[in-house]
Amino acid sequence: MNFDLSEDEEMVKALAERFVVDHYDIESRRRFLAEPDGFSARNWSLLGDLGLIAALFDAEAGGLDLDATGIVTVFEALGRGLVVEPLIENVLLAGRLFANGASAALREAWLPDLISGRRRIALAHAEEKGRDGSGWVETRVDTAGALHGEKAYIPAAGGVDGFVVSARLSGNPGDAEGIGLFFVPADAAGLSTTAWRMADGTVAASLRLDGVAGTTVERLSGGLAEITAAEELASLARGAEALGIMESLFAETLDYLRTREQFGARLASFQALQHRMVAHYTAVEQARGLLNLAMVSWGKPEFRAAVLGARAFISEVSVALGHDMIQFHGGMGVTDELSIGHGHKRLLVLSRWPDGPDAALDRFAGAVG
Numbered sequence: 001m002n003f004d005l006s007e008d009e010e011m012v013k014a015l016a017e018r019f020v021v022d023h024y025d026i027e028s029r030r031r032f033l034a035e036p037d038g039f040s041a042r043n044w045s046l047l048g049d050l051g052l053i054a055a056l057f058d059a060e061a062g063g064l065d066l067d068a069t070g071i072v073t074v075f076e077a078l079g080r081g082l083v084v085e086p087l088i089e090n091v092l093l094a095g096r097l098f099a100n101g102a103s104a105a106l107r108e109a110w111l112p113d114l115i116s117g118r119r120r121i122a123l124a125h126a127e128e129k130g131r132d133g134s135g136w137v138e139t140r141v142d143t144a145g146a147l148h149g150e151k152a153y154i155p156a157a158g159g160v161d162g163f164v165v166s167a168r169l170s171g172n173p174g175d176a177e178g179i180g181l182f183f184v185p186a187d188a189a190g191l192s193t194t195a196w197r198m199a200d201g202t203v204a205a206s207l208r209l210d211g212v213a214g215t216t217v218e219r220l221s222g223g224l225a226e227i228t229a230a231e232e233l234a235s236l237a238r239g240a241e242a243l244g245i246m247e248s249l250f251a252e253t254l255d256y257l258r259t260r261e262q263f264g265a266r267l268a269s270f271q272a273l274q275h276r277m278v279a280h281y282t283a284v285e286q287a288r289g290l291l292n293l294a295m296v297s298w299g300k301p302e303f304r305a306a307v308l309g310a311r312a313f314i315s316e317v318s319v320a321l322g323h324d325m326i327q328f329h330g331g332m333g334v335t336d337e338l339s340i341g342h343g344h345k346r347l348l349v350l351s352r353w354p355d356g357p358d359a360a361l362d363r364f365a366g367a368v369g
Contacts, residue, residue, distance in 0.1 A: 009070045012055045016074050019043075019050065020081030026339045032084050037158035038203035039084045047085060048117025056091045061099040061107075062115055068298035071233065072240040072291050079244020082342055084202060086120075086156030088241070093234045094123040094164050097227070101164075101181055101220030110162070119161040121183075124151040124207045125227055129173070132359030135224045137179050139167040145214025146190070147182060151207040155353060158195050158203030161186050164220065165209070166227060181220040181227075184209070188216040200345040231354065232307050236294055239310045242318045242350045243287050245343045250280060252339060253325045267328070276324055283317040290314070305367035312360035315351035322347045 005013060023043060032040040047053050052074070057063025064070070075088070095114050098121055099107065113119040127150065130136035139149025147167050154163070162185045171178030184191060190212040193205045254277065257268040267273055290310035297303040322344030326333035333340045351357060 005069065005073060008055075008064050009066070009073055012052065012064065012066070012070060013073045013077060015050050015052055016077035019047070019052070020077065020083060024081045024083060026082075026337065026342065029082055029084060029339075029342060030336060033201040036203075038156075038197070038201060039086060041159075043085050044120070045117045047087070048115065053087070053091055053095075053117050054115045056087065057096060057099055057115060061096075061111060068236060068295045068303070071237050072295055075237040075240035076244040076247075079241035080248045082245065082248065082339060082346065086202065088234050088237045089156035090120045090122055090160070092237055093230050094121045096233070097123060097164050097181065097222070097230050098183060098220065101222045101226065102183065103218065106183065106218050113161075120156075120159070121162040121164060122154050122157040122160045122205075123166075123227070123230075124154050124157075124163040124184075125166045126151065126153040126354060128152040132355035134174075135176055135179065135227075136173050137166050137168050137224075138173045139165065139209065141167050141169055141180065141182075142211070145217065147184065147209040147212040147217060149209050151209075153204060153353075154207055155198065155204045155349075156202060157193065157205035157207075163191075163207065165207075166224070176224055179223040181222050183218045183220055184212055185216060188212050198349055200342075200349045202349070232304055235311045236291075236307050238350050238353075239287070239291055239294075239307070239314045242314050242347055243284070243291060245347055245350075246280075246284050246287065246318050246321050249322060249325045249340055249343045250277075250284060253277075253328050256329060273328065280317075280321045280324060283321060287314045287317065305364060308360055308364035308367055312357055312364050315357035315360060318347045319344075319351050 032043065035041070054062055055064040055066060059065035078087070098114070099111055102110070110119065114121065127136055127138055129138065139147060139151065141147055147165060149167065151165065162183060165182045165184050166179055167182055169178050169180045190210045192208045195203055195205045198204050257273060258266060260267045290313055294303065294306040294310050297306040325340050326344055329338065329340055332338055335341060
């Protein structure tokens with residue numbers, strides 16, 4: 001199988017790697033996370049200038065129309081740098097849903113700013129009674145076209161300019177049918193948000209819609225099926241980011257074991273630690289193999305199952321790797337001065353959002369059964 005990158009893929013890979021080298025170290029990451037929206041607004045603008053935001057859109061929207069290989073390549077590189085800018089949630093997920101479902105006039109008004117980095121949007125879909133990425137939607141549209149309801153969990157929602165909101169047009173909360181997508185500007189009357197920090201320090205929000213008027217709401221095409229398809233692509237990117245983080249934590253810990261001495265010997269000489277590191281190295285390579293399977297399945301019916309299988313496996317082994325990398329560093333591993341704890345907290349969020357390993361495994365079993 002040929003895994004050589006195309007010219008466009010080589011370009012975005014080089015851009016992502018250069019962005020990490022030029023703008024990221026652990027001190028910078030701590031500073032970016034401490035900003036009100038949980039990342040650097042300056043970096044976001046730079047990502048727009050570099051074309052990395054645009055690259056994640058379809059060609060019709062002005063992007064590079066990257067396939068699975070391009071997406072994995074970009075987010076693995078960003079994961080190795082522990083980048084906090086929310087490209088997955090704001091662009092690959094919400095941005096693409098918006099671009100694919102908006103009317104021509106709405107696209108003209110918003111898409112150039114989304115691609116350039118001057119504006120951001122987030123997907124408001126998950127609700128309090130929904131579990132493990134389900135399609136549970138209680139938010140409703142009334143007869144006048146106004147929205148009523150609450151969205152409990154919106155990652156990367158700090159400071160966004162608008163929301164892609166799922167709302168029920170008909171049926172009961174758990175029904176797969178009867179769900180529509182709506183675009184709501186963040187300053188719409190009747191809309192209120194409550195921001196909070198997730199385990200990895202990024203900013204999420206809860207959303208309340210108290211009769212958000214139909215005059216400020218625009219219907220997008222699509223429904224739950226489109227959200228599910230977008231989430232598959234986002235899951236692929238999350239898996240690639242997790243792989244990059246695993247590689248980074250493993251390499252840093254290996255260097256530490258080779259230099260740190262206890263009882264007159266380097267830690268790397270202890271056979272028990274060697275065996276555990278080999279087990280984690282094997283898990284990293286297995287994760288890479290599963291992402292490779294997803295890449296070669298792009299455009300085929302088995303792509304969904306490949307992504308679900310990769311997610312289920314990576315969610316499980318990435319957290320186990322993070323636990324051991326912290327333990328091998330001892331008390332220093334949980335401090336804010338080392339990247340080990342930062343990476344592990346990000347892996348925790350990636351492994352549990354939008355569903356946990358067990359739910360992902362159940363979905364995988366259903367896809368191949």
